[in-house]
Amino acid sequence: MLRVFGMALVVLQHWSMPVLSFADGRITTGNALATGNGWMITWISQVMPLVFFAGGAASAISRRAAVRRGDTAPAWLATRLRRLAWPVVPLAAVWLPLPHLLLTLGMPEQPVITASRLAGQLLWFLAIYLVAVALTPPMLRLNMAYGWRVPATLAAGAVAVDLLRFTSGLDVAGLPNIVLIWLAVHQLGFLYADGRLGRPWILAAAGYGLAAALVTFGPYPLSMIGMPGAAVSNMAPPTLALLSVGVGQIGLALGLRRWIVSFAEWPGVARMLGWAGGRMMTLYLWHMSALFVIVSMVVVGLGVSTPQPGTSAWVSGWPHWLLMLALAMWPLLRGLARFEAPPSARPYTGGMARIVVATVLVGLGLLTLTALGFVPGTAPLLGAGAIVAGLALTGPSFRTSPASRADVPGPRPLPDHPRHA
Numbered sequence: 403m404l405r406v407f408g409m410a411l412v413v414l415q416h417w418s419m420p421v422l423s424f425a426d427g428r429i430t431t432g433n434a435l436a437t438g439n440g441w442m443i444t445w446i447s448q449v450m451p452l453v454f455f456a457g458g459a460a461s462a463i464s465r466r467a468a469v470r471r472g473d474t475a476p477a478w479l480a481t482r483l484r485r486l487a488w489p490v491v492p493l494a495a496v497w498l499p500l501p502h503l504l505l506t507l508g509m510p511e512q513p514v515i516t517a518s519r520l521a522g523q524l525l526w527f528l529a530i531y532l533v534a535v536a537l538t539p540p541m542l543r544l545n546m547a548y549g550w551r552v553p554a555t556l557a558a559g560a561v562a563v564d565l566l567r568f569t570s571g572l573d574v575a576g577l578p579n580i581v582l583i584w585l586a587v588h589q590l591g592f593l594y595a596d597g598r599l600g601r602p603w604i605l606a607a608a609g610y611g612l613a614a615a616l617v618t619f620g621p622y623p624l625s626m627i628g629m630p631g632a633a634v635s636n637m638a639p640p641t642l643a644l645l646s647v648g649v650g651q652i653g654l655a656l657g658l659r660r661w662i663v664s665f666a667e668w669p670g671v672a673r674m675l676g677w678a679g680g681r682m683m684t685l686y687l688w689h690m691s692a693l694f695v696i697v698s699m700v701v702v703g704l705g706v707s708t709p710q711p712g713t714s715a716w717v718s719g720w721p722h723w724l725l726m727l728a729l730a731m732w733p734l735l736r737g738l739a740r741f742e743a744p745p746s747a748r749p750y751t752g753g754m755a756r757i758v759v760a761t762v763l764v765g766l767g768l769l770t771l772t773a774l775g776f777v778p779g780t781a782p783l784l785g786a787g788a789i790v791a792g793l794a795l796t797g798p799s800f801r802t803s804p805a806s807r808a809d810v811p812g813p814r815p816l817p818d819h820p821r822h823a
Contacts, residue, residue: 403666404655405460406678408453413689415447415627417727418720422697423707427510429697433630434711441625445613448626448637450527451587451648452655457531458591461538462545473749475539476757480750480796482535483757486528487764487789488744489683490771494786496691497521497776505778513702515777517694522775522782524690529768530580534588536761541585545592553593556586557645564642568621576639583640587648594656602656609650616643681739685731688738692730700726748798756795763792 421432435443461482468478501518505511544552560582567576593599616622621634622643628635636644655662665671678685700706709715750757770785 403662403675404452404456405682406675408449408456409682409686410678411447411449412453413685414724416689417693417724420693420697421708421711422701424513424702424705427512429513429516429702431516431630432708433627434708434716435625435627436629437711440711441623441629444626445610445647446651448644448647449651451644452651453527454531454534454584454587455591455594455648455652457534458588459595460591461535461588462542462592462595465538465542476752476754477750478539479536479757479761480752483532483761483764484744484747484793484796486532486535487768487793489687489738489741490525490528490768490789491786491793492738492741493521493687494771494776494782494789498782498786501776501778509698510702513698517697518777519775521690521694522771522773524687525768526772527686529765529772530584532761532765532768533581534585537585541589542592545589545596549593549598553586553589556582556589557642560586560642560645567639573634573639576641579639579641583642583645583648586645587652590649590652599652599656602653602659605653606650606657607653609646609648609653611650613643613646613650616646680742681735683742684735684739688734689727689731692727692734695730696723696726744793747796750796751798752795760792760795763788763795767792 419433419435421434423430434440464482465478468481497518501514504514541552560579563576563579563582567573590599599605617624620643622641623629623632623634623636625632626636626644626647628637666675701708709719767785767788770781770788774781774785776782
């Protein structure tokens with residue numbers, strides 16, 4: 403329920419935030435949440451901490467099930483890596499040639515380059531989540547040995563990084579928090595899977611209370627997402643304030659868990675969750691493409707600018723805007739959801755070194771596309787090639803013949819699908 407809710411809220415936020423206008427061949431962008439007290443919405447709508455928390459619980463459950471089946475850590479990671487990276491392949495297959503085609507057809511260059519860059523920026527989540535998944539086996543062992551002390555240590559590291567960042571004035575000094583903060587939230591998911599995450603209302607009060615103190619008395623901005631023109635962002639790189647809000651969100655979710663679970667058991671809601679569970683990655687990867695389609699027709703083609711956020715025109719037009727985006731998203735979901743699950747493959751039979759190389763290749767490819775998007779050039783091609791090469795390494799060892807693989811005793815692993823996770 404939390405994973406579906408989190409992804410739906412990400413899409414809703416991305417579709418609702420843009421303030422767009424087009425003139426003289428250039429598209430200008432703003433953020434509706436930068437208006438008035440819109441920052442308050444981000445304390446709930448910035449749900450990436452919840453997504454990493456739910457992902458941590460799912461990784462713990464999946465890894466322990468694999469151990470019971472007798473699967474090795476490299477084999478488990480190979481399955482997770484295929485599941486994570488495979489849906490990116492059709493995205494790259496469409497977006498690598500698309501900017502060239504649009505420019506050839508006479509589309510203005512600046513909007514095309516802007517869309518090409520933004521289409522890849524979404525992949526930051528997969529790049530960082532890949533790190534969390536790859537570190538799951540050792541982090542699970544640390545969780546069993548030290549429990550709460552692991553996320554507490556990661557949070558302490560985040561405090562030190564923020565101190566260095568704000569005393570030095572260098573945003574680059576905050577980059578280690580990309581790993582420390584998201585790993586800390588992922589680690590809380592392990593504690594939840596163990597049944598060791600209690601007193602949710604205290605957790606919620608402590609998290610939100612600390613966040614309020616940090617933005618009131620510290621150097622942290624009010625918004626939990628980056629705002630245009632802001633000198634500091636709580637998101638890029640993440641800060642202790644974002645981690646505190648994440649802890650508050652987790653406490654709130656756990657405090658409401660009984661009602662959430664009861665609601666999820668309603669037949670209609672259960673069917674919706676079953677349908678959405680196998681389409682979450684498609685929705686995440688392609689929802690910005692749906693936005694670009696509507697923007698190209700309405701803002702660029704017809705010259706209709708976004709009304710001033712908060713006005714009656716903006717409020718009355720918002721449902722129509724979302725309806726157009728949903729209609730644009732629907733054929734993408736129908737056509738591309740088949741890529742949610744990777745093609746069936748024999749179990750991975752290679753060693754740890756090979757799967758580490760595969761993980762590094764996929765990670766570097768995702769980081770390249772995150773930084774540069776699909777802007778025409780050599781780098782996006784190399785990034786996509788690295789992802790494909792990494793995926794190729796997750797297959798069975800070439801040194802093992804099909805006949806010998808068929809004779810290997812032991813249970814067959816279940817396909818790595820969201821329903822199993």
